[in-house]
Amino acid sequence: MIIVAVFTILLSAFGCLGAVFKNRVFLYLYAAILSLLIITELAAFIITLTYRVRIRDSYYLGFRELFIEIYSNNHTDLKYIIEDIEREFKCCGINNVTDYYKHNYTVPVACYQDQDFDKSIFDQGCANVVIQWLWKQFPIIGSVLGSILLIEIFGIISSIALSTAISHSSYSEIYK
Structure with missing residues (x-):
């Protein structure tokens, strides 16, 4: 549990720091780690159903x-x-x-x-x-996990969109 909590805090820190300081590297890192997390969750779900x-x-x-x-x-x-x-x-x-x-x-x-x-x-x-x-209880569990998955996907899309906006803002006067 402690490892999961530390991982969650670090992942959240990458996302927050990337957004606050307009750091594209942190935002891309956040999106990449969140993508790996989604892939791991889907693999665990498939393995659970299979076995x-x-x-x-x-x-x-x-x-x-x-x-x-x-x-x-x-x-x-x-x-x-x-x-x-x-x-x-x-x-x-x-x-x-x-x-x-x-x-x-x-x-x-x-x-x-x-x-x-x-x-x-x-x-x-x-x-x-x-x-x-x-x-x-499986439908309830599946609904909750599906909702979490959608939130994670939204996080990936948002971080990539913000990162793209930050890269384009360096060429314009929008963020001055």
């Missing part, structure tokens, strides 16, 4: 390992996170409630409908429910 099955499987395996680690070593703080997920998504275990039975764990209250022991246990596993939820 979504592998990403899903990796998430599933990681969730399973985390589940076993939390319950086998009795990490109570992390148990609350799992229980919050179960409560929020109305799911139980990784695949279903049998995950608790297989490892001789106590089924948490969060797995019961309305947190009532007399009611039935949620039959869906949390791994698939969370993946389905993420997939349903």
Whole structure:
């Protein structure tokens, strides 16, 4: 996160300093770096779509390992996170409630409908429910990323236009 923040600050500095001091080199550098950033974002998006099955499987395996680690070593703080997920998504275990039975764990209250022991246990596993939820959020995520992409493209066009105007202004009296 710190690296991303430093990169963002440096990139913004190139754009701002180039605009304030009418420095064409900084503006072109800003446009070039922003172009590389857009290409990287598009590549990451394409790779994510291409390897979504592998990403899903990796998430599933990681969730399973985390589940076993939390319950086998009795990490109570992390148990609350799992229980919050179960409560929020109305799911139980990784695949279903049998995950608790297989490892001789106590089924948490969060797995019961309305947190009532007399009611039935949620039959869906949390791994698939969370993946389905993420997939349903995909249009929102895509819209946000698309908006960011448009803003970045506008930044490139603006910096090139300003840089061109600055180069032409050296031949005219407009910016005196």
